[in-house]
Each structure stands twice: as C-alpha cells, then as structure tokens.
Amino acid sequence: EVQLLESGGGLVKPGGSMTLSCRTSGFTFTQAWMSWVRQAPGKGLQYLGRIKSNSDGGTAEYAGPVQGRFSISRDESQDTLFLHMNRVKTDDTGIYYCVYGYIFFSAWGQGTLVTVSS
C-alpha cells in the first residue's frame, strides 16, 4: 500500500523559509515521479510542481505562483521527497500534500499545515 507521510509544517514569518518532507513507502520510490499540491483554508486544490525520478533525469517544474521561490528535491536513499519554500507569503498558507503521480495523482498524503503569519 502506498503511504506518504508529510512533516515539517508549522508557523513561519512572511519572507522566511521552510522545508517540508514526505517520507514514502509501499512503492519503488526510485522509479516514482512525484508532485506537491496545496490547499488554502476553505479553498480548492493548487498544483505546485513535480519531479521526475533521478533515473529519468530528476528534473523538476513548477507552477507560476511558486516558480523561483519553491524547489522540489528528492533523496532516493531515504525514499523521501522535499519541498523547499523560500520568501514565503501569507498567500502560501495552507495544507501541503505530497502526491504520488506526475500526470494524475493516484495517492495523497494526509498533508501538513503551513501557516505564514507575522
């Protein structure tokens, strides 16, 4: 069974940085293309970006609102996905989901809440 466990959320000040982690199990992470999606409080789903497996180049791409501020990386020795968030804004507040999939999102973690506030 695919399992995704996010961690690292919490309170961060505007302009600050935070890194989210996603520990994975139940599938071959080294072959998996992964994504991050977030959900602002009471709002819909917003795709943030995705990353290929290292064997497929390990390249990442991002949605416009986070391009240049967020980056996605992976540690295949630890089956872990990361989301590095820099220069955060109050609009970045929300639940951040680690997602298994690159075109369609077939499994989701429970999410971790990030609150950007002074």
Add this chain to the structure above:
Amino acid sequence: DIVMTQSPDSLAMSLGERATINCKSSQSVLYTSNNKDYLAWYQQKPGQPPQLLIYWASTRKTGVPDRFIGSGSGTDFTLTINDLQAEDVAVYYCQQGYSAPLTFGGGTRVEIK
C-alpha cells in the same frame, strides 16, 4: 495555462438520485497520438485528502464503485454519480494532466437534500 471550469459550484440531491458534475477545459486535453483524454476526477471528503476516482476521463481507479461514471472528450467532461449514497457527500474536482502547469477545476460540493 489550461483553465478548468466546473459547474455547478454545489448541488443537493436526495439519496438514490443521480448527480451530474460538469467540467470544461479552456483547450482540448485530448492527446491525439494516443487518443487519450488527460482528465481526472477526485473526491475529497470533509477533513480528508483528495482521492483519485477516475483518470483518462473514464477509467475508474481500482476499488471505486461503478456508480461513478466519467464521460466526455476534448474540452467537455462529466462526472455522473448514480444512486447517490450518504458516503458520497464530498467536494469533487476535475484536473487536467495534458500540459504543465497541471490545473484543477474549482470544485463541486455534493450534499444530500
């Protein structure tokens, strides 16, 4: 970016009735080389993460009840929920996987009348 527009925003149906949700993309999500529509549907129950219901516009994920039916092609898609059950109360989202950035519809809330 491809804009996904869902309608209605919400609907309230009685148990056993049929619910119909529409999703329209600002450009075709049909990839002609493989004749596949890059369109998925998700269900998000209160307090839970979304779950994939349907992909390639009409293929149900394993374990999804057959009362959930996806249809459509190109730019117009429909999710039909037959014989609405209490456990179907949720927000439903469509999503295109045709081109980056991937985008979601705004969601349709389904409630029991």
